[in-house]
Structure formats: structure tokens, C-alpha cells
Amino acid sequence: MINDLAQAISNNSSLTIANRYNLPSTSVQLPFGLAPRASTKALNIISKVGAPVAKAAPWVAGGPVVMDVVSNRQITAGNVYHATVTGLSLIPGAGLIVGGTALGLEGLSYYFTGQSVSANINEYTNGGVIVQF
Numbered sequence: 001m002i003n004d005l006a007q008a009i010s011n012n013s014s015l016t017i018a019n020r021y022n023l024p025s026t027s028v029q030l031p032f033g034l035a036p037r038a039s040t041k042a043l044n045i046i047s048k049v050g051a052p053v054a055k056a057a058p059w060v061a062g063g064p065v066v067m068d069v070v071s072n073r074q075i076t077a078g079n080v081y082h083a084t085v086t087g088l089s090l091i092p093g094a095g096l097i098v099g100g101t102a103l104g105l106e107g108l109s110y111y112f113t114g115q116s117v118s119a120n121i122n123e124y125t126n127g128g129v130i131v132q133f
Contacts, residue, residue, distance in 0.1 A: 015043050031096050061086045077128035078118025 018026035018040040027035045028043060065082045069075050089099040102117075109117045122128030 015040065015047070019044070031093065058086060058090055061089070074132040075130045076118075076122050077125045077130060078116075078122045080130065081118050081121055 014026045015028060017023075023040055025037055025039050026043070027037045029035050062083065065079055065086070069079055085098060085102045089095040089102075091098070105117050109115065109120055113120055115123075
């Protein structure tokens with residue numbers, strides 16, 4: 001999601017033009033046809049900060065999955081769910097939809113069951129253990 005936003009801002013031709021002519025604000029094209037008006041200075045900061053954050057995000061998101069697998073010495077269905085969502089979130093454009101949907105599902109899961117989606121997956125698959133080592 002951060003990657004899509006950073007790419008949308010830094011690859012925006014209107015930001016390039018605004019920088020060239022020192023305009024105080026410009027519009028930026030975002031997914032779903034959104035085109036908000038924003039400060040050129042703020043957009044430049046977001047694009048510069050967003051790029052390294054976007055590169056680190058998959059590792060930050062995937063790290064806990066790997067740590068869970070290593071510490072529990074097993075791969076569960078919940079781990080596969082998290083790894084799949086993390087991987088699909090890296091796809092430009094579609095990743096925003098996948099990540100947003102997963103975030104919405106987490107909220108609904110906590111609201112209705114009091115636990116995460118992966119915990120529910122593991123619970124309904126008899127512990128969810130796929131491989132144990």
C-alpha cells in the first residue's frame with residue numbers, strides 16, 4: 001500500500017511540472033480515480049520518505065511470519081495466509097486492494113470473534129499445522 005502511494009506520487013507528471021515551475025500545490029492521481037490537491041513540498045517529502053519505507057515494508061511484514069515458523073517449528077495455515085497476503089500486497093495496483101481487504105478482514109475478525117484471521121484459520125483447520133519440523 002505504501003509502495004503504491006509512493007509510486008503514484010513520485011511518478012506523477014503534475015508533481016514534476018509543479019516542481020519545475022515552483023508551484024505551491026498540485027493534484028496527484030491516486031488509485032480509484034482519486035485526484036486530491038496537496039502541497040508540492042509535502043508530496044516531495046512523502047515520495048522521498050515513502051521509497052525506502054516501501055522497500056522495507058515486505059521485510060517488516062514477512063519477518064514476524066518467519067519468526068513464528070522458526071520459533072514454533074511448524075508452518076500453519078495462518079502462516080500461509082500471512083505470507084500470501086504479504087506477497088500479493090507487493091503487486092502494484094492490485095496490492096493496494098489486497099492489503100486493504102486483508103486489513104478490513106482483520107478488523108471484522110477481531111470485532112466478531114475477538115481474534116485474528118490467521119488464528120481463526122488455524123482454529124477451524126484443527127490447529128492449522130501443515131508441516132512440523
